[in-house]
């Protein structure tokens with residue numbers, strides 16, 4: 029990253045700013061370029077020519093949207109402003125998922141709360157149909173006040189979850205330890221807002237207050253930076269040649285490990301890797317987690 033930036037800064041000073049966008053900094057495009065509604069089309073509202081949208085949840089239905097294309101590896105991000113005020117019982121999700129029965133999935137799930145109480149960010153990784161790898165954190169900001177960028181870096185070496193530029197979770201490729209890693213099933217990107225008051229808030233104790241409906245989450249920045257592949261493809265044309273395949277993205281750098289450690293120490297609520305009741309034997313991939 030360092031050297032690329034240096035080149036970029038030099039280029040920028042030569043007034044070629046367009047060439048110089050940080051590859052990880054997505055540009056804003058219109059919703060319709062990359063996405064289509066998944067269900068309840070009338071619960072999606074469009075603004076600024078489709079460069080910003082809202083998902084509405086009411087007692088009749090939630091709603092969601094998905095990428096038109098399927099992707100094998102890349103960097104996927106979404107700017108989201110979570111449901112403000114009383115959002116207890118609601119879940120706002122941003123995830124990648126393959127279509128098959130033994131599916132791969134990479135999840136961000138934002139669990140709402142009563143006014144003034146903190147959201148929980150839950151992440152999970154499914155490989156070959158097996159999940160049960162939940163981690164939960166509190167955020168270090170109020171996610172309802174402004175847009176924040178949530179992103180997933182996925183290459184052959186690792187899956188990294190970022191909140192803005194802070195890595196909050198890493199799932200290393202631990203194929204050598206017998207753990208499946210997503211590598212040959214293209215995934216689509218999904219976003220949705222729905223009612224999950226049977227489990228989401230304080231384990232289901234806090235119910236959705238429908239008198240506060242509609243619940244509204246806002247989205248922008250519909251750029252997708254991935255290798256597009258047909259749904260049944262087993263590999264990607266430009267495999268190994270894209271920016272996210274390069275050596276500096278195969279592991280976190282020292283500063284990123286520091287930040288991840290900070291998140292773990294200060295904001296972790298739950299980590300399956302340290303749940304000895306549920307997993308008396310440490311799940312193999314957890315050994316790759318750095319300091320756990």
Ligand SMILES: *[C@@H]1O[C@H](CO)[C@@H](O)[C@H](O)[C@H]1NC(C)=O
Nearest residue numbers: 139141145146148228229230
């Ligand atoms: C909601 O607030 C309560 C009380 O502060 C907290 O225990 C809980 O973790 C918060 N988040 C969710 C999603 O339940």
